[in-house]
Amino acid sequence: MGIRLRELQIRVRTTVGLFGTRIPFRNTLCVLRAPNTSGKSTCLQAIVYALGLEGMFKAGNDVPLPKAVTDVLRYKEGLLSVVESEVSLELENDRGDILTVQRAVRSEKNRNLISTWRSPLLTKPTASPPLKQDYYVKLPGAAVRAAGFHHMLAEFIGWQLPEVTKYSGGEVPLYLECIAPLFMIEQKKGWAVLPARIPQYFGIKDVAKRAVEFLLDLDAYRNAVKRQLTKERANGIRERWKERLDEIKRLATSVNGIVDNISDEPLATWPPIAAPVLRVPRDGWIPMEVAIRRDWERLTQLETQDIPKVEQVAEQLQTELRTAEEELSRKEFALRATFEELQSELAQKQQAAVRISALEEDLRRYQDIRTLLRLGSDTVSDISHGNCPTCHQAVSDTLLPQDGAQMPMSAEENIAFIKSQVGIFAAMKLESERVVSVKQSETASQRRGIEELRARIRSIRQTLVSDGRAPSRAALEERIRLAQQIKQLEQSRQLFEEIALRFSELSGDWANVLAELAALPAGDLSEADEEKLRRVEILMQEQLQKYGLSSIAPEAINISRESYKPIYEGFDLEVNFGSVDLEFNNSASDMIRTHWAFMVALIEVAREKATHHPGLLILDEPRQQSTDRTSFSELLKRASTAAKNHQQVIIATSEEKSVLDPMLASLPHFYIDFTEKLLTPIK
Secondary structure, three states: OOEEEEEEEEEEEEOOEEEEEEEEOOOOEEEEEOOOOOOHHHHHHHHHHHOOOHHHOOOOOOOOOOHHHHOEEEEOOEEEEEEEEEEEEEEEEOOOOEEEEEEEEEOOOOOOEEEEEOOOOOOOOOOOOOOOEEEEOOOOOOOOOOOEHHHHHHHHHOOOOOEEEEOOOOEEEOOHHHHHHHOEEOOOOOOOOOOOOOOOOOOEOOHHHHHHHHHOOOHHHHHHHHHHHHHHHHHHHHHHHHHHHHHHHHHHHHOOOEEEOOOOOOOOOOOOOOOOEEEEEOOOEEEHHHHHHHHHHHHHHHHOOOOOOOHHHHHHHHHHHHHHHHHHHHHHHHHHHHHHHHHHHHHHHHHHHHHHHHHHHHHHHHHHHHHHHHOOOOOOHHHHOOEOOOOOOEOOOOOOOOOOOOOOOOHHHHHHHHHHHHHHHHHHHHHHHHHHHHHHHHHHHHHHHHHHHHHHHHHHHHHHOOOOOOOOHHHHHHHHHHHHHHHHHHHHHHHHHHHHHHHHHHHHHHHHHHHHHHHOOOOOOOHHHHHHHHHHHHHHHHHHHHHOOOOOOHHHEEEOOOOOOEEEOOEEHHHHHOOOOOOHHHHHHHHHHHHHHHHHHHHHHOOOOOOOOOOEEEEEOOOOOOOOHHHHHHHHHHHHHHHHHOOEEEEEEOOOHHHHHHHHOOOOOEEEEOOOOOOEEOO
């Protein structure tokens, strides 16, 4: 994965003609030299703007370009009004794919629209370029939606942006604006903070830490996320364990019993040594199985005793038995019908949910199309010509021949139609949920009625085969009570076993969670992470030795395992370099040297380890705080190693040509020298 710049173009149309510049780049150390105020920084700002990364500077939609591009151009002691302006940038990734992007600065076109071509339009223009594809930027969804420019750019680089946590809760992508400051340093504010001024306004927790983790492809964030997700799973298991515990306690209450040997917290082994048991009161608390056995023995004993006569009610009981059996047949048939209706409603509910999901995806696509159209895109006109906006195949909404031409619906009409469809299917789903709830209640009620009727039939049959003498009321009541009690206990025992089985499933899940937590490193950093960070430390220390760091011993500077910032004696270097114990001039320039070392170390470690670094480093006016020229010469020497490692380092400087040329004489580099203003007339 990676990205390189091939050429930058700035075009400004004024009231008297066209002005602009073209700047080529190479896969090596590229030195852009120009006097102050000649437009040197404008080039780097134009790169940032072309890539839609101005959010790395601050929130808002301000264009990070000077008035010469946006408003008024000074030329030959006069001021020319800018009528129209744009920037174009040609890129290449590690796979050899070419991408040309163009973004309006001052124009009738919306600045949030970026046009792209998969062709080298700047370095090798052709008479028939490939189709243009428009994307949007600086709008919600630009990092995650298919029509978002940063989503496409991340794929072009070879990145899959991770989801990160916001302070307000929820997750968002790690936006490109948060990553870019680790390989793009602008002059005004970029050198003020080490390692970089990463935007905070996105509300991402520990955003600087997340950016370094991504750029170095550390396992730390993945481990932290995995740890968090595993803990959330553990909390979910605890909640379900408590639900089962409450359920089994309610079951015990329904038979006036108590539960023994159930832990309030999940167990990794099931069943425990002392198996769970449900106890009921019988001259003390005895296990439910024992109570059922005793009740059966008592009922059996009563059934062996003489049965009171039933001669007077025998004929009536026969009629009731036939009626009850017929009613049982009807109820069983009704239960089957209700159960089938319930299954049908469940299927309809699922179908409605699937349809809603598909409609919502279609809605998002048409909303993207509407956004592009509003921004002035002319690459989404397929929707007006009977073509599918997703697969670009011809579609027809009728099987019948049409006499006249039909006008397809616009994006707005499609959005309104799909929203209405979503509303309809949502209502259908809601109605299905209501019917399902009703049918479930009906099913439970019918089953209870069938059980009661079966009990009545059994009672009649037992009465008809008993002795013909009149029954004793007390004896019959005891028989009925025992039968009902046995039935309730047996049902409770079956339910108890089912709940206990769910405890077993939760116990297995709990054991897996504990094993996953145990497999994670004690901290979030893996051994591979430690190797990468240690290598960054070594590369920094090597450079600082060459750069002549004087305020602090270079070998004493390390990388924090908490913040990934350069530290000395456990403190950030901003604190140490700002100490009253150090001479101000030395500390300020040493801060810049450390900044160089850190940024270069990030791109160098990518030569040895698997990282997400794009292989591109842009430094705008790195010789800050009057850093001595010897140090700057060493920086150029270190940066020139990019050539043999298929990387690109771009340095913009206002250093005098007479000083700069000897520094570069023996180094592989590509030199760009502006002797006059950046923007000149184009003929």
